[in-house]
Amino acid sequence: MILETIHDPQDIKTLNDSQTQLLCTELREFLLKNVSKTGGHLASNLGAVELTVAIHRVFDTSRDRLVFDVGHQCYT
Numbered sequence: 233m234i235l236e237t238i239h240d241p242q243d244i245k246t247l248n249d250s251q252t253q254l255l256c257t258e259l260r261e262f263l264l265k266n267v268s269k270t271g272g273h274l275a276s277n278l279g280a281v282e283l284t285v286a287i288h289r290v291f292d293t294s295r296d297r298l299v300f301d302v303g304h305q306c307y308t
Contacts (some may be wrong), residue, residue, distance in 0.1 A: 234258055241288045252289070257279050 234251055235258040238244060247255060259281045287298065293298045 241293045244285060244288045247289075249267065252285060256285055259285070 248276040265278050
């Protein structure tokens with residue numbers, strides 16, 4: 233699993249395109265599994281997976297500051 237190898241946002245930058253796609257799939261599966269157990273907002277999270285991964289690939293999130301205006305609805 234690719235997700236288990238991610239320990240820091242910088243780890244995402246080392247993935248090739250197919251690994252990045254697999255990571256997004258694994259994140260979606262993780263969200264589906266956990267939200268089905270605990271309840272919560274699913275659609276907003278599934279829609280943010282690729283966006284969040286792309287942001288971490290493009291920006292240096294150890295230095296660049298990001299603000300997500302989603303309140304309690306986004307777990308990604």
